[in-house]
Amino acid sequence: MITCYDWAGGREAMLRFGPADGPIVVLAMPLFEEANRTRVFAVTLLRALAEHGIASLLPDLPGTGESLTELEEISANDWVESISVATGGRPSHIAALRAGCLIAGNAPALSRWYFAPTTGEAIVRDLIRTRQIADREEGRAFDPAELDADGPPIEFAGNRIPRSLLRALREAESDQMPPCRIVRLDGDPHAADRHVPGVPLWRRSEPDNDPALAALLAEDLAQWVRRCAS
Amino acid sequence: MVPEGKPEIDKTVRAVLRDVLGISAERAAAFRDDTPLFGALPELDSMAVAGVLTELEDRLGILIEDDEVDGEMLETFGALAGFAAAKALQ
Numbered sequence: 494m495i496t497c498y499d500w501a502g503g504r505e506a507m508l509r510f511g512p513a514d515g516p517i518v519v520l521a522m523p524l525f526e527e528a529n530r531t532r533v534f535a536v537t538l539l540r541a542l543a544e545h546g547i548a549s550l551l552p553d554l555p556g557t558g559e560s561l562t563e564l565e566e567i568s569a570n571d572w573v574e575s576i577s578v579a580t581g582g583r584p585s586h587i588a589a590l591r592a593g594c595l596i597a598g599n600a601p602a603l604s605r606w607y608f609a610p611t612t613g614e615a616i617v618r619d620l621i622r623t624r625q626i627a628d629r630e631e632g633r634a635f636d637p638a639e640l641d642a643d644g645p646p647i648e649f650a651g652n653r654i655p656r657s658l659l660r661a662l663r664e665a666e667s668d669q670m671p672p673c674r675i676v677r678l679d680g681d682p683h684a685a686d687r688h689v690p691g692v693p694l695w696r697r698s699e700p701d702n703d704p705a706l707a708a709l710l711a712e713d714l715a716q717w718v719r720r721c722a723s
Numbered sequence: 724m725v726p727e728g729k730p731e732i733d734k735t736v737r738a739v740l741r742d743v744l745g746i747s748a749e750r751a752a753a754f755r756d757d758t759p760l761f762g763a764l765p766e767l768d769s770m771a772v773a774g775v776l777t778e779l780e781d782r783l784g785i786l787i788e789d790d791e792v793d794g795e796m797l798e799t800f801g802a803l804a805g806f807a808a809a810k811a812l813q
Binding site: 615618619622623625626627630650680681682683692693696697698699701 | 745
């Protein structure tokens, strides 16, 4: 169901899944290009979660998707606030994909569940690399030192991102205060509570889906939320 | 666990190309050392190159510097696997 929520800077769209009562999960999406590549997957995951009887919310972050706010006006705190207010004050469990953990990790929650969490430093490095490779093809050179100089937003693969947001993200770490569960893909050598088979859809140039992975994660998340809610 | 040993690293490079480019396991398994990559695989555009390198960094626990990224390391499967092994096994 399509609904919306209000934050200090305006109104944003939000998808709602599952029953009207019981525990509720708010899902924080990955950032920038990774969000486009995993949108269908995220919806598949939350539909599967609803089949386990657990409700969820998928808020559009300000400055992303159909938002009327421009990305260049956004600060990292706006995103943390939007996740906090999306539930309308109802105590909720937070789930996050990739860099979503950097935002959701700092919002109040009954529990946290992260899939393939990443650091802000890695996200910013990836943005810089994509820009450098694209610029080189066109005979230009991008200097990453630009991030630390004052100036207009910098464009990365079609996203105009404010320098202050890039600098804040580069330092951002996710809150892993218990109760917190981390799930990663099999090929990922970082520590996790569980490793699962699947493909890193956030790296694909074209959006794709992995319904088997979504079903597996939905089951894991449902069990986790029930354990934390009881 | 970060993969150790050249055969393990070849396997990881193959898996990264398969997963990031969305090509079939059969196609990835058929890559030989002299199989051309950049310019020969339509899936491997500049956006995908960034994804392949970043995913290799994550899975192998390595860091690839910007000045190391050139056409040569992406020319063939063998060149990319050799680059990854030199980084991971140093």
